[in-house]
Amino acid sequence: xxxxxxxxxxLYGRGSSGKDHNLKSIAKVMEALDNPQDKIKTIHVAxxxxxxxxxxxxxxxxxxxxxxxxxxxxxxxxxxxxxSINGVDISDEDFCNLIDRIKPIAEKxxxxxxxxxxxxxxxxxxxxxxxxxxxxxxxIEVGLGGTLDSTNIIKSPxxxxxxxxxxxxxxxxGNTIExxxxxxxxxxxxxxxxxxYPQTSEEAFEVIKEKAKKENSTIHSFxxxxxxxxxxxxxxNTFDFKTYKNVHTNLRGKHQIYNASLAIMVLDYLKDEFxxxxxxxxxxxxxxxxxGRLDLVSTNPKILLDGSHNKESIAALLGSLKQFDYxxxxxxxxxxxxxxxxxxxxxxxSLADKLIITYIDENxxxxxxxxxxxxxxxxxxxxxxxxDNKKAYDQSLKEAGEKDLVLWCGSLxxxxxLLSFIKK
Numbered sequence: 001x002x003x004x005x006x007x008x009x010x011l012y013g014r015g016s017s018g019k020d021h022n023l024k025s026i027a028k029v030m031e032a033l034d035n036p037q038d039k040i041k042t043i044h045v046a047x048x049x050x051x052x053x054x055x056x057x058x059x060x061x062x063x064x065x066x067x068x069x070x071x072x073x074x075x076x077x078x079x080x081x082x083x084s085i086n087g088v089d090i091s092d093e094d095f096c097n098l099i100d101r102i103k104p105i106a107e108k109x110x111x112x113x114x115x116x117x118x119x120x121x122x123x124x125x126x127x128x129x130x131x132x133x134x135x136x137x138x139x140i141e142v143g144l145g146g147t148l149d150s151t152n153i154i155k156s157p158x159x160x161x162x163x164x165x166x167x168x169x170x171x172x173x174g175n176t177i178e179x180x181x182x183x184x185x186x187x188x189x190x191x192x193x194x195x196x197y198p199q200t201s202e203e204a205f206e207v208i209k210e211k212a213k214k215e216n217s218t219i220h221s222f223x224x225x226x227x228x229x230x231x232x233x234x235x236x237n238t239f240d241f242k243t244y245k246n247v248h249t250n251l252r253g254k255h256q257i258y259n260a261s262l263a264i265m266v267l268d269y270l271k272d273e274f275x276x277x278x279x280x281x282x283x284x285x286x287x288x289x290x291x292g293r294l295d296l297v298s299t300n301p302k303i304l305l306d307g308s309h310n311k312e313s314i315a316a317l318l319g320s321l322k323q324f325d326y327x328x329x330x331x332x333x334x335x336x337x338x339x340x341x342x343x344x345x346x347x348x349x350s351l352a353d354k355l356i357i358t359y360i361d362e363n364x365x366x367x368x369x370x371x372x373x374x375x376x377x378x379x380x381x382x383x384x385x386x387x388d389n390k391k392a393y394d395q396s397l398k399e400a401g402e403k404d405l406v407l408w409c410g411s412l413x414x415x416x417x418l419l420s421f422i423k424k
Contacts, residue, residue, distance in 0.1 A: 007096045008079065014106075014118040025114040026150040029124045032105045036131030038155050040069075043266065046142040046149075046184045047163025047197065049313045050259040053251055053290045054163050055141045057263035061284025063087065066136035066274050071126045071151070073143055076291045076416040077423060083126055085133055098125040119143050123150040137274065147186025158273070159266055160187045160194040160217070163259065165204045166312035177201045185211035195266045196221040197258060200312075220265055227261050229254070234296065234323040242268075244278065248286045252294035253320040260285050292415040294320055297422055301400035302326065305419065307412035309335065314344050317409060318351060326405035328353040332396045332418075334360045335410040337367040342375055348409065349379035354399055357385045358392035360413050389417050 017025075030037060045055045052072050059070035063086040075081040080089040102124050106116035116124075123143075130138045137158065142149045165181050181204035188194045188211050196219060199205040205221075212219045228240040236250040241261040249260045267281045294317065295305045302324065308317040321329070331352040335341045349355055355376055360366035369385045376383055386392035396406045408418055 004092045004096060007099050010103075011099065011118055011121060014116060014121055016119065017115070017117050021148045023148060023150065023153060025109060025116055026120045026123060026153050028109045028112075028114050029102065029105055029116060029120065030127065030153055032108075033102070033124060033128055037127040037153055040127070040131050040135060041137040042154050042157040043137065043139045043159050043161060043270075044142070044151065044154055044157040044187045045139065045161040045163065046146040046187045047161075048166045048180070048184075048310065049316070050163040050197065050255065050262075051141050051161075053256060053288070053293060054161060054259045054263050055139045056290050057249075057260060057285050057288045058161075058266060059084075059139045060087075060288045061263070061267050061276065061281045062137055062139070062270075062274055064280040064284055065276055067134065069126075069130040069133065069135040069138035070141075071130075071138065072141040073122075074412055074416065076412075077420045082122070083129060085130075085135060090129060094129065095125070098129060102128070117150075120150045123153070126151075127153075142184075142187065145180075145183040145186070147183050149186075152187055154189070156189050156192055157187075158192070158270060160189060160192060161196075161262065161266055162187070162194060162208060163197045163262065164255070164312065165197075165199055165201065166310060177204050178207050180204070181207040182211070184208075188212055188215050188217050190215045191217065193218045193220060193269065195262060195269070197262050198222060198224050220269065222261060222265065224258060227257060229257060232257075232323060241265075244268075244282065247282050249288065250286060251288060251290055252296070252323065253316055255316045256294075292412060292419060295415075295419075297419075301397060301402070301404060301406055303397070303400075303406045304408070305415045306407065306409045307415045308409050309339055309344075309411050311340050311343055314347055314409070318347060321351070321405075321407070324405055325403075327401065327403040328405075330354045330356065330396050330399045330404055330406045332356045332358065332392060332406065332408040333372065333410045334358050334369070334414050335367050335372065336360065336363065336365040336413075337371075338365055339367075341367055341372070344410070345372060345375045346379055349376040352380045354382040354384070355380050356392050356396050356399075357383065358389050358414070359387040360411055361389060361417070363413055389414065390421055393418055393421060 062068040069085045083090040185208045230238040292307045308314045
């Protein structure tokens with residue numbers, strides 16, 4: 001292969017497994033690599049919403065004292081962002097080197113009837129990289145679900161963490177909240193602690209408790225009433241949680257207070273293992289930045305990017321808009337067709353003064369822009385379709401007056417594309 005893009009094309013070309021997924025293929029690759037995932041300490045994080053932010057808070061705080069790797073997805077601008085150690089993304093050279101080394105193993109598995117998908121290949125790269133870089137601990141975010149996610153090849157993590165669970169990816173994970181919760185709870189391992197976000201669904205929490213009991217795993221959780229909210233603003237939040245007073249997170253939105261509380265619970269449990277102080281934990285929470293999540297990328301005009309793409313995260317986004325003062329709300333939007341798009345479009349369009357619809361390029365799951373417009377017309381009259389992402393983004397800025405707010409949302413893929421324009 002000639003350059004980095006060629007390597008990426010090779011990786012993406014491996015595709016996905018669809019519904020017939022299991023852990024047999026990833027197990028074959030990891031065995032050929034001598035199972036590096038079981039030679040490092042890991043914290044495994046699953047959930048529908050908040051797992052990226054929670055993972056980043058954990059890694060930021062742990063990185064104060066030890067060498068901490070983190071794997072999160074999807075990336076915003078470059079794939080290297082997904083694999084990082086103490087804030088430094090994997091280099092192009094190391095990334096390509098890992099592909100070269102794993103490629104013959106993957107292709108041998110392919111020949112034997114165990115096709116290695118894009119995400120399985122990437123997972124193998126992650127575990128091998130962190131092992132060879134001798135990380136003290138790695139925070140591993142689940143890609144999709146839990147039980148059959150290729151990251152779940154870990155035998156015994158230091159801790160399993162389950163963030164907020166809601167209805168999403170039903171075509172893969174199940175049609176009820178109980179089925180989805182059972183899938184997420186698949187990361188709970190025998191005799192290892194599990195830390196759980198306060199679930200809105202009692203049914204989901206019951207499923208998690210049942211799985212924990214079966215695995216003899218101690219559950220650590222909390223109620224939202226255990227958190228004393230001091231301040232919520234468009235600059236972040238301040239709160240108290242248990243013995244941790246005046247904790248500040250720069251991540252916007254009330255839901256981030258509870259993500260941070262979950263992270264604190266995990267870090268407090270592990271503080272002796274990694275010699276963490278209270279200040280390490282509080283500073284790690286405060287310094288965490290999660291791009292594309294209630295991300296105020298400009299103050300004049302006010303431009304907010306948010307990757308919310310399911311009902312629960314959109315509800316949190318719309319609730320967070322109350323922290324912003326604005327005259328008109330100009331919304332840039334697109335969404336994938338396998339989401340609950342009718343309700344999401346209704347909720348977004350009902351608040352918008354103007355809706356600019358664009359297309360999610362190179363994604364076969366993208367919902368047609370005309371279809372989005374058709375669903376939105378019932379709730380907003382001022383609609384413009386601009387399929388080109390850059391032109392659509394530029395138009396949203398032209399529309400904005402000094403006191404208006406521009407919001408781009410509906411898809412992490414789209415928000416990542418916009419961030420690439422902004423960073424240039």
